[in-house]
Ligand code: HPA
């Protein structure tokens with residue numbers, strides 16, 4: 001079977017990964033020691049044992065605890081560089097990385113420290129790995145819109161170092177329209193807009209991400225298949241869905257990878273893509289997502305090509321760069 005080799009070798013773009021979710025347990029312990037931060041786990045093995053999630057919130061609690069070891073600019077650089085080297089090994093040639101400034105500013109880390117470290121890794125990735133990388137600032141939806149506005153203000157002096165705005169964290173009970181005003185402001189400022197919707201939340205959240213926030217892509221969006229009218233809208237407007245199969249498996253969005261609806265999304269003509277979300281926590285980077293999903297669902301080489309093409313089509317790279325890949 002030559003499909004796994006094709007999946008690994010094909011050039012691809014990653015459009016949905018949280019850089020804080022690329023922190024491997026070994027790096028968490030190394031940074032904890034370097035910064036004299038205490039974490040409530042005795043060892044790398046002890047921490048890894050805690051990675052048994054039942055839903056999104058059970059993951060987020062541990063993900064925010066892990067991010068508490070990030071303090072200095074170099075910490076953010078080291079985290080992003082480790083991910084970018086790993087991405088290059090999976091033939092990811094372009095990536096758009098999410099970061100969560102509020103997770104850090106709430107602990108007294110300046111947004112400049114966060115952005116400078118991440119951005120320096122992106123610059124080095126182009127020069128040393130041939131990987132183009134850009135940043136998308138995410139607001140935490142469990143916090144207030146006012147808090148998001150304050151975060152935007154703090155980040156605007158560095159606006160040339162990130163290309164877009166996203167929305168992540170606890171979905172249920174925090175619908176997209178909670179952030180209508182701040183997304184309208186980000187739109188005026190000329191940022192690309194995306195939002196997590198339809199991961200655990202209902203199709204209504206995908207509708208309001210599109211119609212109220214006016215996002216260009218939907219992160220996850222897998223619950224859209226419950227609403228035929230929404231499926232039609234996503235197909236007609238060619239709205240990319242950044243699907244994360246191993247994440248969905250680990251957070252129990254689907255009971256089994258063989259039950260994943262990626263094939264159904266593609267069959268409905270949607271611009272679906274494959275992504276790793278939080279690779280250090282969910283058991284695999286890009287190629288692992290592709291290989292395991294194809295093995296479980298029986299997707300074909302033709303669909304592999306389609307997913308790679310969709311990843312560039314759905315990306316925010318400029319049209320000449322897109323035409324080199326599609
Ligand atoms: N969903 C919502 N918020 C997140 C995720 C996710 O999968 N990963 C990191 N923050």
Ligand code: ZN
Pocket residue numbers: 016017018168196219277
């Ligand atoms: Zn995500």
